[in-house]
Amino acid sequence: MGNKLSGKDLIKLGFPKNNSINIALGQINRYRKKEKKESILTEAKEVLLYPEKFKGHGTWGKVAEGLVNPVQVKFNQLKTTRAPFSIFGENEIDEQAKFQLYDALKLPIAVKGALMPDAHSGYGLPIGGVLATDNAIIPYGVGVDIGCRMSLSVFDLPASYLKGKDHQLLAVLKDNTKFGMSETHQIKADHEVFYKDEFQNIPLLKQLLDKAYKQLGTSGGGNHFVEFGIVKFNETLPEWKLEAKEYLAVLSHSGSRGLGANIAKHYTYLATKQCPLPKNVQHLAWLDLNSHDGQEYWLAMNLAGEYAKACHDDIHRRIAKALGKRIALTIENHHNFAWKEMVDGKECIVHRKGATPAEKGKLGIIPGSMTAPGFIVRGKGNEASLNSASHGAGRLFSRAKCKTKFTQSEIKKVLKEHDVQLIGGGIDEAPMAYKNINTVMNLQTELVEVLGTFTPKIVRMDK
Known part of the structure; x- marks a missing residue:
């Protein structure tokens, strides 16, 4: 008896000659290869005899499903008609983004869709796309950066606090924020999210726990940032004892780092x-929520969302500690995620890929660019937009186009005109790369009401 488990070993045990053997071997070779063959075969026998007992199990759940109720793999044709949809700010949106939504609306699982005024093309769903589906989850409908989100912390300090403190605040950002693939904090923080069952019960997540721990409180590359700026409220907010004045605030934009990227890929x-889907829509492949993989992705996605929040909380905690000041109010929201929500009287999975949740009364933050204001908003609960709004200004030029179109000296000139200081940031994040945020906000007055603005002053991004 060799040490490596083979399909023949499983057939000898009594496994049927079907895909459950391939699944079992795949899971064992991926997660259990260091274990003794005898102990794995003993477990496999138990799975074969009592598959129901192993439903949802990290290693054997998919095998048990293959024995009891195998997932039917069949080619999915698109429907000839689209599910109902709404587009906000149609004239500001490129045609490719619209066609990506139109394709998604023809999926057999599509119930309803919407496109936000900051939309532009992406992989699978367009950025700024919202799609409600029937009991199915599309990993690329959530996006690679699961739980990418905004977090705004307002300090009970007047905006004038910024005056003459440039060097101090630049140092606070340099010392307390980390960006990109290699930077991590020297002194790591612990967090309750690391003790969630999913990190033990789902083999993929168990492998990613160490990476998640190391990257806590860090931000990604690209358009992710941490910045000091000025918040101005249009009205007094009695629930937080904040008057309609200007305050010092910190705003961060980032997601679930390597944890979310690995979950998305897997x-x-x-x-x-x-x-299997036609080639032009293969990025929209979905998982049935009743299947083992669908359930597992749902748990992993929610964990990645909690981890993304934990990262922001850690960033803001470090900054508040460095300032020696208390946070008076935090407003935060995901904009790459999926939720179970009621759509036209039916529970659906609502994917928001680059869209802000805007159900009635819900607070959120919609950023502009490093030289344009962001907006603090309260949702109006518009069902046509699937209770959603834009997640920012949206790109006018792709990253590649920016590198040929703009220069560092042009960016420096624009930053100086707006009295903004920048640490890091590449040409692909030039302020000119983005649509006019005021135009975008004017196109969604029926989706959100504006409570205030955030104006960036000191910005930190990846190098």
Whole structure:
């Protein structure tokens, strides 16, 4: 008896000659290869005899599903008609983004869709796309950066606090924020999210726990940032004892780092294997929420969302500690995520890929660019937009186009005109790369009401 488990070993045990053997071998070779063959075979026998007992199990759950109720892999044709949809700010949106939504609306699982005024093309769903589906989750409908979100902390300090403190505040950002693939904090923080069952019960997440721990409180590259600025409220907010004045605030934009990227990659691969689609829409492959992989992705996605929040909380805690000041109010929201919500009287999975939740009364933050204001908003609960709004200004020029169109000296000139100081940031994040945020906000007055603004003053991004 060799040390490596083979399909023949499982057939000898009594496994049927079907895909459950391939699944079992895949799971064992990925997660259990260091264990003794005898102990794995003993467990496998138990799975074969009592598959129901192993439903949802990290290693054997998918095998048990293959024995009891195997996922049917069949080619999915698109429907000839689109599910109902709404587009906000149609004239500001490129045609490719619209066509990406139109394709998504023809999926057999599509219930309803919407496009926000900051929309532009992406992978799978367009950025700024919202899609409600029937009991199915599309990993690329959530996006690679699961739980990418905004977090705004307002200090009970007047905006004048900024005056003459440039060097101090620049140092606070340099010392207390980390960006990109390699930077991590020297003194690591612990967090309750690391003790969630999912990190032990889902083999993929168990492998990613160490990476998640190291990256806590850090931000990604690209358009992710941490910045000091001035918040101005249009009205007094009695629930937080904040008057209609200007305050010092910190705003951060980032997601779930390597944890979310690995979850997205793994479950997108599984979705494409289980859900063959025409080539032009293969990024929209989905997982049935009743399947083992669908349930596992749902748990992993929610964990990545909690981890993204934990990262922001840690960033803001470090900054508040360095300032020696207390945070008076935090406003935060995901804009790459999926939720179970009621749509036209039916529970659906609502994917927001680069869209802000805007149900009635919900607070959120919609950023502009490093030289344009962001907006503190309260949702109006517009059902046509699936209770959503834009997640920012949206890109006017792609990253590649920016590198040929703009220069560092042009960016420096624009920053100086707006009295903004920048640490890091590449040409692909030039303020000119983005649409006019005021135009975008004017196109969604029926989606959100504006409570105040955030004007960036000292910005930190990846180098």
